[in-house]
Structure formats: C-alpha cells, structure tokens
Amino acid sequence: MSANAAGLSGVDTANRQRRRIAPPVIRGLLWAAIGFLVFNTLVSQVIDRQPYDPFVTRVSATVGWAAAVIGWLLGVGAWEVIVRPFFGHPVEWDIPNDWRRYFMFSTDHKVVGLQYIFTTTGSFLLAGLAAMMMRMELMNAKLWVFTNPGAYLTTVGIHGTVMMFSVGTVALVGGFANYFIPLMMGSNSSAYPRMSGLSHWLLPAGIATVFLSPLLGQWTTGWRAYAPLSGQDPSGIVFYYLGVFAMTTSSLLVAINLTATIIFNRAPGLTWNRLPMFGWGILAVSLLTIIWVPEIQMTFIISLLNLIVPFSLFEQTGSPLTYMESFWLFGHPEVYIIVVPAFALWQEIIPVMGQKTLFARQWGVLGLVFVMLFSGLVWAHHMFTNMRNSEMLPFSFFTEMISIPTGFSYLVVLGTLWGARLKFSTPTLFVLMSMFNFLIGGITGVLLADPVINLQTHDTFFVLSHFHYTVIGSMVFTWLAAAYYWLPKLSGRMYNETLGKLGAIWVFIAFNSAFGQMFFVGLRGMNRWVAVYPQYLQNMNFSISMFAFLLGLGFLFNFVHITWMWNKGKPVGQNPWNGKTLEWFGTPKPGIATFSPLPHVETGFYDYSENTPPTPSPPKRM
C-alpha cells in the first residue's frame, strides 16, 4: 500500500476519488446558499429585527453575503486545500484530469489561467448584453425598454462595474498572465499556488453579487458609487460594494502572486535585462494594483458602513468631495491597470510577427514603468468641475505628460515595424487596430486634460466615447489579439485565418462607427446617465445603437470562432509563429509540468538579427 504526499494510503485516495463525482462548484453553491440563509436569518430575525420584520435587511444581507462567500470558497476546495492543512490536517485533494478540474480549486497555474479566461469571457458577454439593452433603450428619445429611469441606471451600473472589475482589470492579468507568466519565466508553477487557486474563485462570487444586486433594489450611481448619492437609493448598492470587494480582492491576490513569480521564479539566465515585455507590463500593473486596490477597498468599506451602521461620513458630517477624491485616487490608475498589459503585449506580438528585433527595448520598458509612476498623479482631472483653477494646473500638466511614456510604446512598435517583413495575421491586425483605437482615446484624453474642454464636455458622451476607446479599443482588441496569438499554445490547434481577419475587420468597423459617433453626439449635447434625452439627438443615437448591436455580434463571432477552433481547428506544431519567449518551448497541457528539466536562458528573446538562425532553437537547457 503506497502513501501519497499527504501521508494517505492509496485505498483512502481511491475511496475519496470515487466519492467525488460532481464537481465541487456544486458543493460550493450549496454551502453558499446555506451560509446566506442561516446568517441572514440569524441577523434579520434574531439579532437585529427591524420594524415590519423584513427578511432581508442591509445588515443581514451583508453578514449573509460574507457567510455565503466563505461557504462558496470552502465548498470549491479551500476547505481541503487551505483551511484543514492550516490547522494541521493532511491535504486530501485530487484533481481529475478532465473537464471537472475547471470547476474546482486548483493549484496549477494553467488551470487557474483558463478558469479566469472562461469566467472573464462569460462576464464580458453578460455585461455586453446589459450594454445592448442600454443601447436599445437609447434608440428612442423616450423611455420604452425600461419601465423607469432607475432600472436603466442600474443596468448602466452593472455593465460598468462588471466590465471594469472582472474584464478590464482581469482579462489580461488574471487570465493570460496567470497562464503564461510562469511559462515565460521558465517555471513550472506560480509563486504561491494556493493563493492563486483561491483568487480565481472570488471572481465569480463578485460577478454574481453585482448581477444579483437588483434583488436588493435599484442603484443609480454607476460604477463610481458616488456617496452621498448611493445613500439615497434603495439597497442594491450594498451588493455593489460587496461584489466589488470580492472582485478586487481577487485582483490583489493575483498581483501579489505574479509579482513574486516574476521576481523569484525566473529560470537560470533569465536576467532583468532579458525579461519579456509582457513580464514587465504585468510587473508594472501588479505594483499599481497592490497600492491602489486596497485604497478603493477601504473607501468602499467606509461607504458600506455609511449605509449599514449607518454613518454619514461622506454626507452630513463629512464631505462628498472626500469620497470623490478617494475614489479617483484609485479610479485613474485603474485605467492604466487595464491598458499597461495591452501596451506590453503590442511589444510582445509585433517582433514575433515581423521576425524583427524589438526596437529600443529599454525605452519600451521605461515607458511602461513611467506610465505606472505617472498614473497616480493625474486623478483629479476627473474632478475639474469641483476644483479651483489653480488646483487644475498640476493635474492638467501631468495628464498631458503621461502621453510621453505612452508614446514610447508606440515608438517601440513603429520602430520594430519599420522594414519588417510583417506577417499580416489576425493577431497583427488586432494589435494594429488596438494601437489605432488607443491613439484616438489618447488624443481625446489630451483634449480632456485641458480644463476648458474638460468643463465643456463633462459628463457627456464625448467622455464616454473617450474611455471606451481606451478600454475596449485598446484592451479588448489586444485581448483578442492575445487569444488568437496564444490559441495554438492553449489548444494545439490553429484558427482559420480568413475568419479571424473577418472577425477583426468586423469589430473594428462596428466599434469605430459606434463610438466615433459618440464623440459627435456628446459634443451636440448628449449627456451620460440619462435614459430620456432631447428629440433632436434621436437619429444619431439610433445609428449608434445599430453599430453597437453589430459590434456585439462581432465579438460573439470572434468568441464562437475561437471556441470552435479550440476543438476543431487544424492541429499545429509547438511554435507556429517562431516565437522565442519560453512559453513556446514547454509542454502546453494543464496538469503536466511544463519544463523538465528547467530551461537555461542564454540570450534575449527579441533578437532576430541576421546572425541568429532563421528558426529559433529551444533555449539551451541545463
């Protein structure tokens, strides 16, 4: 009888595996439901009874939610992998090598990365559906889809919150970085695998909480959750704060894990000077996350306490401006948390597709680092309407200055493109489109840094279009570029090039047609946060909605194409793009150690000069 690593006999292990037929998420859902029911009932019916005896109150929902999330995490596997071993019990957790491993706690960074990719894609589609409902409402100047403005604003809030905290912040970092950063570092594991496994399961908890928020009532604040406005709504905003807390905690754990992975899990010879550009991007964005996410979490906890104790810290006895300052201190770095990985991926994909040495690599790294540093100095441009002229100047200055390190990313890519024999593949196309889109978002960002324009266009569709160009235009397009680029590594299969290009052109035209028009409708007086607007704006809004629907279908087309090719695409070799970063040289399958033995890096990854072989050979191994 053999004993496993945890000291259990083979018979014990076999019995345990036989018992577990359904994936543990079912148990997680059950424990979450029990946790909510028990603790909600305890608070609302015993400890803190309210007049008229409601079954769910703000306090009981908060306590019940905490119990539900703990039950969920324990149920999916934290009980066996974290809690019991923490108190001295052996680890009893075996992961089946089939589809079920994606529905349970895993310490394999490839499984965790795929779990994040699936969850993020699902939330993108759901939040996109909310956007389609909003655009349907705005096709008509009068209220016709939603029954009241509050329902429309709640939908806007859910859309923005889920897109920001479970797609924008997570897609490239939690998804692709969890999967590929350890591989790019030449490592078989992330630094803290248990923490990594835990981090993913907070994300669906947060997404579900935000989507379920209307059960507690409407909330009209949008993803910014402005106090004291949030205190005037019914209780849906309570689930906003709680859901965002879960999602941001997930991002914080990912950031700590990936930072340590990059610093400590590098293969021999992988010096700082040879670190892949995506590694630099993830390092920069992780440091931003580690500083700013706890800041917004504390702000939201105070706002939550304002609602449930209740306090009035940002209201009568305090100042609404304090909330705004606390929110935007995080809010603008958040934009760079979203786009810095995209900048890094441009510089990762283009040299491979051009088979040309990355131009001015050090300036590319400096650009990523200085964008990170400047991002904390620009936040107050969101509040020019609340400031004195003299206070605007430094923020206006730094907002314009941040375009300089951003420009480094452009110059590095343009220099690499110069004279390259570029392979015009779908990832290339998406990267170039992403660069174009961010250029529009960036130029309009410089315009908005100017107080005169900022004050005129405040809270109009001009601003809305600007930030959608920076978030969808750059991050989502780069996300798709990365999906096509790494699909052969993820699945061992190649996508259809014609369909890939069709999908890219489709979303590019639809995106620019929809959001390009939003600049103009904004300049003509279309305000944000309104379901009803003047009649003269209806034709333009109708046209925007048509292109928005086309955009939604375009994204769906790309996801269906990728999913289909994941299973049915043409089988392809380990390294179809002739990439030189380490992820192309390891075993791709989850559940199997990628590198055996560990690679030894002897050169940089972006050198395609003539004295190197045309087809890169695997890095020398020890």
Place this chain on the structure above:
Amino acid sequence: MSSHNTYTKTSLRIGPLSERDLRKNRFGMSLYCISQAVPYFLLINIRFVIAGNFVPVGLNLWLGGIIPTVALLVGIIPLFTARAALQKDDIPRVRSHVMTAMLLGLIGLLSLLFPLWFHNFDALSPFGEIDLISLGVASFYTIIALIVAWGVYLRLGKGLIRKETGWGIEATIWVYAFNAIAWTALFFTLDLL
C-alpha cells in the same frame, strides 16, 4: 485507466524551505504589509480631512487606545522568543510563547471591541465615525493575526512545525507585528496628535 492516470494529486507537503523559497515567502509577506498599510494611510488622511485635529473630551484613551497598543506591541516579544526556542527544537516552550502572544492579542482585541459598543462621545460626528471605523479595522486585523497564531499553535501540537520547517512562526510574526505597528500608528495619529 487507473486512478493514478486520471487524477493529479495536490501535493503541498510541509518540508524544509530553501533560502530562495524563504526569501520568496518574506517578499510575499512584505507585499501583504505594503498593500494592507494603504487602508491605514487612507483612514489617517480622511481623519484629517474630515475632523482636523479635533479630539472629543469624552474619549477614553485607555480602552481602544493605550491598552490594546501595549498588549499588541508586547505580544510581538513572545513570538520572537518562540522563534528562538524553535531553533532549539523546544516545541513545548514554543507553544507556550505562542499562547502568551495569543492571550495578549485577545486582551488587545477585547479592548478594541469594548469602545465599539460603549463610547462616551457622539458616534455620528466626524471624529466619532472615523474613530469607530478605525477600531473596527484594527479589530478585524487582530482577529486575522489571532487566527494565524492559532493555526500555528495547533500545527505545533501535531508536530508539523519543527526547526527545519519553521516558516509558520515567522509568518505569524509578520502578520502579528504588522497589525500591532499599524494600529499603534493609527492610535497615535488619531487620538494623540
């Protein structure tokens, strides 16, 4: 197909850490401390924005102030002596020192919780609100530190922590000391400055 082929075992056995792994763990704890210091900075900042230097006359400086500060700061010492005892593999002594730290932490926790319920000033005032939130935050982190210490205490009892596998004690020192120092900074800026 046998179960050995269809299942991957999650192997998280406690073993001696290499120097590199030890550095990695310390780095992770320092990132934890840096990130969790940010909420304290925010609380201090909001306190000065909202309430300036005002401290109400009825504030009890002992409960929710001096007592938890002293208890938590002194509680760090037995954890260090526990680590020293672990180097000699004197496990009963390590356990008794960890228990001492836990008792001091418990005193600190109770002293933080008491003024959350019983306070002599208006809770619905700029200072009152930020003070109560600070006490709540400190209580939360103290509970975390106590859970960490409790887990180590139980693992010590089961013989899972030895001289060669002593990271658990060091992790407890990180979490416990962070909480004690962060609370002390908050107390000084909130109640004394």
